[in-house]
Amino acid sequence: MSRRARTALFLAGGAGLVALLAWGFAGLPAFGDYHGVYGHLLNQRSLGQTHAMNTVVAVTFDYRGFDTLGEEFILFASVLGVALLLREARSRPPEEVDVREPFDPVRATGTIATPLFFLLGLFVIAHGNLTPGGGFQGGVVTAVAIVLIGLAADRSVFHRLAPKPFADLLEGIGVGAYAAIGVGGVAAGAAFLQSFDERGKIGLLTSGGTIPLLNWATGIEVTAAVVLIASEFFEELEER
Amino acid sequence: MIPLQAAAIAFVGAGGLAVVLARDLVRQALLNGFFGLGLVVLFLVFQAPDVALSALAVGGAAAPLVLALAIAKVSRREGRRDG
């Protein structure tokens, strides 16, 4: 089908889609006019039931922990796909291809920024149940701190500091820990992923039952996943 | 709050159109970064700080990194083939 025919077909179909969307959106309540009962109920009950101040994290890891397990498996599968695609097709082992020294300002900024961002990432993960944050956000920040080493210094340093088998292992540990904590709920006589730990005092870092544990498992997994992806792409750049 | 919401919505709409209409790859990656920042402001104005934080970490650091590496890999092969 030629390009012009394809665009014309899309415009025709797109007009139908826009009409359908407009009809659907007109049936929704107006913006700000929230009708749901579940949201208000959660907002009122969440602090008393889970002792976690951040209601969104309580929903992610406690009330809707099973959905988060599914999301983690999606993440795991995507990284698996990236690794399979890019490792299988590498024809020769990577050789040193015109490795240019990074500029001095980049090097200086990287040296200062890397430990700061790493600490910031760990802070965001740890305070997930108290302030906005959590495993997902903090995991990305920590991973970016580690990848910054590869950008600001030699890539060989990066491959030595964050070797791929280690990142593979950490990622598996993250996902496995999440599922294992869920099974722990079953072992304690409750449902899968139900919190079996005691809730603790509100406001402590360890409050919330199993929420901090799941938070850390997620943080470790997301960090390892993003570092692995960046490592694969770095090796792509070094090939040939 | 309402004018800020309207401004953020307008910025995100324009940013999305700009990303689609961009021709050059590097320029599109840059516009994607701006689009991401506009999304962060939009999420913040919709009273969602967790989502804004994750969108900032992803759209400000992780996605541009992966995009830049892929574009560099593709352009290097193009340059090596033509040159």
Next chain:
Amino acid sequence: MSYLPYALAGWLFVVGLYGVVTSRNLIHLVMCLSVAQSGTYVLLLAIGYVKGGTAPIVNGVALGTRMVDPVVQALTLTDVVVSVTTLALLLAIAVEVHKRTGTLDPDELREMRG
């Protein structure tokens, strides 16, 4: 005016789809797909917004303040982080295609050569 965020969500989705259909470069296509994904995030957050509500963090706020819906925020935030890994997967596919066939134009990739 009160339906503007929904219109934005529909606009982002349709514009992203248009970019995917008329794209000449696989990497451009992937970025347009991420624009379409952002439309769904905007829709989710717009549904959960409560007028006059504040963020759903119970850190020192008075009892009974109105807060926005936390469930849609939980769904969106996991989605945003997972989307970067699926973006990486799509880019890895694009890089592989470029390695094997030398082109990134979808129109030239039509036949599957064995």
